[in-house]
Amino acid sequence: SHVDRLVAFNGPMSSLCRQILVRPLCRHQFLAFASRAFSSGNEVDLVVIGSGPGGYVAAIKAAQLGMKTICVEKDPTFGGTCLNVGCIPSKSLLNNSHYYHMAKTGDLNNRGVEVKPTLNLEKMMAAKAGAVKALTGGIALLFKANKVQPINGVGTIVGPNEVSVKKTDGSTENL
DSSP: OHHHHHHSOOSTTHHHHHHHHTTTSOHHHHHHHHHHHTSOSSOOSEEEEOOSHHHHHHHHHHHHTTOOEEEEESSSSSSHHHHHTSHHHHHHHHHHHHHHHHHHHTTTGGGTOOOOOOOOHHHHHHHHHHHHHHHHHHHHHHHHHTTEEEEEEEEEEEETTEEEEEETTSOEEEO
16 A cells, blocks of 8 residues: 555665654644555545535544645635525624614613614615635635635535536636
């Protein structure tokens, strides 16, 4: 196996190389490193299709464990449906709507806060967009910090160890 060839080489530096390569790495990290050492160069250990809550966490964790990881995302921003158009934006709008409702129906007035509310939908939408931008930007920073390579495009599993990515520019890349 690749690991046997990497660890079992002989020579004056073999003991030192084992200390440098094997001791600081856990077994799964070493196996990922060893298999890459004998690969053609364009191979990766893990391709994650989609950067939703499951995808981005899996990609980051795999990279932290020493795997060469690519995350394929069809949308221009990371985070999937939940972060971009689902959970986070809807919760932001619901939260701000609740504040408006409390002011409008007198809940705040009963607590000693007297206001005549007006709804500024533009500002509510800007607050929602700000929350989404902060969180999608956070995923991008985590990818960069953990060396996860992002690719924009649509990923398709075409074989047991192969993913084809149709990129946004129309080109195709096989991983």
